[in-house]
Structure formats: C-alpha cells, structure tokens
Amino acid sequence: MKKLLFIMSVLITGSAAAQTPPARKQLLQQILPATTVEEVRMDEITFAPGQGAPVHHHPCEVYGYIVSGEILYQPAGEAAVLLHAGDAFRETAGREITLFKNAQDDQPATFVAVYLLKKDQPAIIIKK
Template sequence: MTMQTFSKWLYAGLAVLGGGQASAQSQTPAGILRKTLLEQQLPATTVETVRMDGLTLGPGAGAPDHYHPCEVYGYVVEGQILYQVHGQEPVLLHAGDSFREAAGERITVFKNALTDKPSKFIAIYLAKKGQSLIKFTDQ
C-alpha cells in the first residue's frame, strides 16, 4: 500500500472516529470529495489507544472463531470477505464496504471469499492501553 493510499484511509478512519459527517464536511477544502463510509455511535468506553492495521487474507484464508475485547471498525480495500456474527446471517463484504465488530461480539466467520486471489482490509482498534486486540474461542 502506498503512503498516499494509506493516508487516504487513515483520513477516512479518523473522520469516522472524529464525530460524524456534518462537522467533517464543514472542514473539507474545495476540490476534495468526502464519502462517509461508516457512522456509528460508540458505546460508553475508555479509548486510550487507536491502532490501525492493514491485513491481507490469502485465497480462502480467514480467522478462526474469535472476538475482540475492544471495538473494531474495518474497511474492505480489495476483494470479498465473508463475515458472520454469531447468531446472525453471513454477510458478503465487497471492496468499499465498512463493518463494525462490537467489543465482545463473537465472530464465527471472517474469511476471504475468493479462492483465486487475496482480499485486503483495514482494521481500526479502539482499545485501552495494553489491552489484547483479539481472543480466539475454543469452538
């Protein structure tokens, strides 16, 4: 990922974290187009650390059954990801889609839906200092 692409997604991620579309749009310089990717009310929590990771899932690869002790927000950069929260229907995420994984919410499926090429996404973790970012369940 180039620095320009990273900066674009970092700016988008910080806009999501920074409090909504209205305040961000009033500060957008001429010649820049803003698209809100996700707007979500945060639960009452203490955020001491923000971490943003770029992840690549190889063809058909995915994470085992897991949950995050902190809030996680994501954006699919490339490819398709099959995503399922425990007890809900699976969702197929495409490039340009955003998603939220609530703290403590069990994710039973999170994998690259493509078998011939990788899929890429950005994950933004809102954590407490020193907090684990992911826990795998024993299913």
C-alpha cells in the first residue's frame, strides 16, 4: 500500500509540474516585409573591447540579440542607442548601419545575429 501511495504521489506531482508552462519573455515582435526567405543563418559574434564593425548594410532583414556586454548601435538617420545584454534589435534590409561597436573598453561583447537570406545572398556588405 505504501508503495502504491508513493507511486501515485510521484505521478500527481510529476503531472502537475508538466502542466506548468515555462517562463517566457518576449524580446521582439516584428511584422516582416514582403520578402522571400530561402535560407536562415544565425551567427554568434564577439567583439573585443572597443571593437566595432565598419559602416555596412545587410541585403536582408537581420534580427539580433545581445548576449553579453554593451553595443553602441546607430542606423543611418537615427540617434545612437546603447544596447545591453538581453536587448533585441532589428536591422532593416538595405539600411546603412553607421555605428555598431562594443561600448566597453575593458571586456568583450557578444551578440547573436539571425539573417533572413535568399539563396546565395551575402549576409553583410561593407561600405567602401
């Protein structure tokens, strides 16, 4: 009888835990422009202290997430913003990014970028 009560207790506790939904935090919601996505590429990129990207644009939509550190981010025509760990961002296809730089001089910054590409499309185009 004790064994049966123990098994029932485990089953009840286990099923209650299985019904508890996971914690969910929405980071970004964006309506996609009309486009054809044939390939998704996801990169984890780490900038050394003070390092940044040259002026560039992406021929595709890009969605990003700051994993650690702080990034100074400025699309053309907008004010620069400071992105912190846990922040998400969007880079519009074709829009020039004039500043994307690790804001800290003493530690690296890491972010994840998701590129919504067409087949054989480059992910980034550096301004010459």
